Amino acid sequence: MNASTDDLREYRLLRPAWAEIDEGAIAANLAVARKLAGDAKIWFVCKGDGFGFGAAKVARLADAAGVDGLCVGSPEEGMAIRAAGVTRDILLFASTLPEDAARVASLGLIVTIQSMESLRAFVAAGVLVDAFIEIDPGFGRFGFLASQWAQAFAVLAQQSTVRLKGVYTHLSSPGDEAITARQAGVFDAALADAHSAGFRDLETMLASSRVMIAHPALRYSAVDPGRLLYGALDAEWMARVPLRPMLSAIRGRIIHVQEHPAGSTLGIGYAAPIRLERAMRVGVVPIGFGDGLNHVPPFGRVLIGGREATIMGRRSLQHTVIDLSAFPEAGVGSVVTIVGEDGGGFIGIDELADAMRIPVMELLPRVVRMLPHISRTRVGRCEPVDAG
Ligand SMILES: *Cc1c(COP(=O)(O)O)cnc(C)c1O
Numbered sequence: 469m470n471a472s473t474d475d476l477r478e479y480r481l482l483r484p485a486w487a488e489i490d491e492g493a494i495a496a497n498l499a500v501a502r503k504l505a506g507d508a509k510i511w512f513v514c515k516g517d518g519f520g521f522g523a524a525k526v527a528r529l530a531d532a533a534g535v536d537g538l539c540v541g542s543p544e545e546g547m548a549i550r551a552a553g554v555t556r557d558i559l560l561f562a563s564t565l566p567e568d569a570a571r572v573a574s575l576g577l578i579v580t581i582q583s584m585e586s587l588r589a590f591v592a593a594g595v596l597v598d599a600f601i602e603i604d605p606g607f608g609r610f611g612f613l614a615s616q617w618a619q620a621f622a623v624l625a626q627q628s629t630v631r632l633k634g635v636y637t638h639l640s641s642p643g644d645e646a647i648t649a650r651q652a653g654v655f656d657a658a659l660a661d662a663h664s665a666g667f668r669d670l671e672t673m674l675a676s677s678r679v680m681i682a683h684p685a686l687r688y689s690a691v692d693p694g695r696l697l698y699g700a701l702d703a704e705w706m707a708r709v710p711l712r713p714m715l716s717a718i719r720g721r722i723i724h725v726q727e728h729p730a731g732s733t734l735g736i737g738y739a740a741p742i743r744l745e746r747a748m749r750v751g752v753v754p755i756g757f758g759d760g761l762n763h764v765p766p767f768g769r770v771l772i773g774g775r776e777a778t779i780m781g782r783r784s785l786q787h788t789v790i791d792l793s794a795f796p797e798a799g800v801g802s803v804v805t806i807v808g809e810d811g812g813g814f815i816g817i818d819e820l821a822d823a824m825r826i827p828v829m830e831l832l833p834r835v836v837r838m839l840p841h842i843s844r845t846r847v848g849r850c851e852p853v854d855a856g
Pocket of ligand 1: 513515561637638675676677678692693694695696
């Protein structure tokens with residue numbers, strides 16, 4: 469007998485490690501984004517499978533909260549959002565080959581045209597499609613340069629297969645005034661040339677999350693935040709706006725405890741064995757680097773009953789070993805908090821990312837994608853509350 473994916477899901481929490489999701493965060497953060505964006509429309513970036521939360525899931529929440537449009541990083545994400553019944557405009561960021569232009573154009577998404585090659589492919593495909601042009605302001609990834617966009621606007625003006633609806637760009641250094649001003653200037657020059665080529669009423673969009681916070685004047689007709697709506701910026705940016713993290717906790721429960729007498733020799737986490745001077749009590753939580761955490765220290769802190777405990781050795785693929793010597797009350801079943809609130813203590817995802825020396829943007833999708841999700845409002849029902 470074959471078990472379907474749905475059948476298997478119910479077994480996931482039998483390995484007790486999970487991510488707690490605050491489903492109200494997107495609506496709360498959208499309200500903050502509206503204040504920053506003024507009259508500008510908000511196109512919510514659901515790429516990377518909605519930063520690991522699930523593109524359809526985050527799109528549905530943003531749709532219900534009244535977002536204006538959605539951006540995706542792949543056709544698959546766009547179709548998952550459509551299958552979830554969301555009818556808002558969806559902008560597909562550059563992600564496909566010219567040879568697939570006809571298929572991509574028939575998906576009911578707004579496509580990105582980021583080069584003459586992609587423009588020619590969509591025109592040749594002959595399928596009526598709405599498009600945004602991407603400008604490269606000095607990011608060095610996608611988009612037309614100043615030497616190229618006039619030709620693109622000229623070609624677009626002479627045909628009717630591809631309907632130009634907008635122009636957007638993405639900045640490289642939102643924390644830097646001078647670079648941001650220079651790159652916004654490149655975008656302004658492109659918009660002036662689009663106007664000269666006869667294009668009016670285009671959506672114009674430049675501001676991702678950090679640009680919205682640091683440069684609210686650069687709002688144009690729309691903004692395209694991702695991380696801001698997930699409440700998942702790095703610590704210095706989180707401090708500047710009152711955001712609610714969609715990932716409210718990462719936790720696991722201790723599945724094994726062992727007492728090692730003084731004099732034992734242990735090579736915890738594949739380390740060179742050390743001889744214990746004193747007796748040690750260790751616990752194992754079933755969460756590891758296969759769940760998106762790191763293998764090699766530093767690991768940062770974990771909390772048990774609100775108190776800080778130490779992680780031992782290296783983390784393995786699916787396990788973390790914790791020193792319970794100072795936690796006589798902890799045992800099999802005790803909850804270990806890797807991120808989140810616990811008994812008056814708190815560890816933010818930004819603190820854990822700092823400890824791991826990676827940005828929140830890199831850590832977050834890794835753990836969120838791998839771990840089973842528990843809705844924050846249902847945590848009480850899914851998990852025993854006592855830590856002892
Ligand atoms: C990722 C991305 C965004 C969103 O960036 P955040 O920093 O998450 O707000 C916006 N626009 C483009 C083109 C992107 O690639």
